[in-house]
Amino acid sequence: MKTYEFDNMNPDATVLRGVSPLVVEKPRALSHVHTYGGESKFFEGLTHGKLYATRCTNKGSGCVSAESGEMYLPPRVYCPDCLERMEWVELKNPKAKIHTHITIKYPGAFNRLPLPAHLISVEIEGVVTIMMSYLVGAEPKIGMEIEPRFNTTKPTFSILDLHWVPKGYKGR
């Protein structure tokens, strides 16, 4: 194989991986600047130790969500039924349990969860949805009662700032 010289100090430089067929590697690094928009209150709330959901107040309109009064978590800016703006509600001492769970051993690239990670889906009283999060401090079981913990000291400003622990758990 003929040898070639490349300037690989440049992060965008091409790296030769093979010649027959000709295969090249094209490294790159980039950033996305992303807004949480109308959902910002939720993510900001986590950094203050607060858990916010939303509910529809459009009663008498025939809206299923407004009739039931059930809350949404993940929260929504607009009601999925009538598309009116929803109202923010702080969930204080939510009564929650594990709906289902798994343990991740081989995550994808860019994972920031400590491994092995216990992914859980969380049933919360009064909430119609079953949000995804993660559990710390125990092996998860379906039906296990849990309570939220927040990353208020060094927030990531992402969904990782919320996790759950077994009810009554003393640690973080």
Added chain:
Amino acid sequence: MIRFTEKNLRVPKQMRPVYVVAGGQSDYKKHYPEKKTEELAVEAFKMLAEENNLKVDGVLGLKGYIQSAFYGHFADHFGDQLLGESVIHDRLGLDPMPNIGVKTGGATGGSTVWMAANAIASGYSDCTLALGWERMDEVGTQEGNHYIACAADKDWETELGHIYTGYYALMAQRYWKVFGKESDAFRRTMAKISVKNHGYACSNPFAQAPMRLTVEDVLKSPIVADPLRFLDACLMSAGAAAVLLCDEKTAHELSDHPVRLYMGAGTHTLRTADRRPMEIPLLPHEEKDEEIKRYYKEELSHIDRYPGFTGFLAARMATYFAYRMAGIENDPCDELDVLELHDAFTISDIQTYEDIGLRPYGRGPEYIESGDAFLKDPETGKRGRCPSNLSGGLIGNMHAVGATGIMQIVEVLWQLQGKWGQFHADPKMWERFGKTKPADFEDLQVSDAKTGLAISHAGVGSHVTAAVLRKED
């Protein structure tokens, strides 16, 4: 929506009949550096044009019929190419006829054919091409898993592990606990699906992962996300597949054996979190069955919420519409002769058996245990009522995402045309892909197959299409 009106549920109409006329595929590999994506697409198209006994003069003759093209490509970031549709269309030499790209995650292939079928049904085109491709080998497996996880909600799910298998496994775990009772028997049923599909792949020259396995092999393979193991999961592939759809007159002009096509589609929330409880929409045969209705109302509703994490409402809605369009009113196991299902994972395959009515909700494993799922039951030697994934499916054959749903329709088409052997049994087909026809090759042509079904599925059930193919009398 969790409440429907009659208008929502009106059975979709084709303004004129739609026919599948021809199919073609590349072979499938995890790494395919020998060929560019464009080459794979051209090879699939050439097979479609030249090897389906069409009454035209090869590629040039067929191009004289094509009025529009629908392209399925799941992931711009995997391909690292926006407007890849335009690249492929140029390499096929179909400019300046119109083309459009279709994207619905894992169901991209099925959705592409759905859109193409509607172009025929509406009268917009008399002859249209649906072609799909994917190549997932430009990035490493971990980066690839991140790219796939971008098809979850980026603020609410992707950050949690960057691995789609995890999001699926949450559903799997719930099903396994609620209906599987965490039993070894249930786990073995899951494993049998992997054994079956890897085994059928051994007789498919296009397939990426032919393997003769035992249940124990599957149960001993490494855990990815419990209870899902390596051999419970689908493949990552590079490859392309194509079908030709026509109106009745053109179909018969081009082919002696065109096959009718009916397609329905459904969707559900990208985040499983958002799936609100509702009543089960009933398939035609369930509507007539008082026992199933009683079971759903009095028993199932107390076991778990519907569709929750155990059912795929999108698959239920796709068949809700497609069965009614095609007049499938009785037990689908009696009406369907051959199936290609989206076996992304062994457990989601079981969940889908229920959504599409092969068994009532909660009883999916019976489709495997009864032998219905096999061409020949490995235990009893009896012919199954409606065998599935004789191609090897996503577990044994391929999951080149944009091509997958199209591959399924191609395989069902060839089965109904009695051409399975032409494309799988000829030693030259094996040699074309650098393979040798194996000594343990099995004839997987379903004799007298009249009606087939292909299910294409995305996300953790975000989009599903159901294609019913029926041979003319």
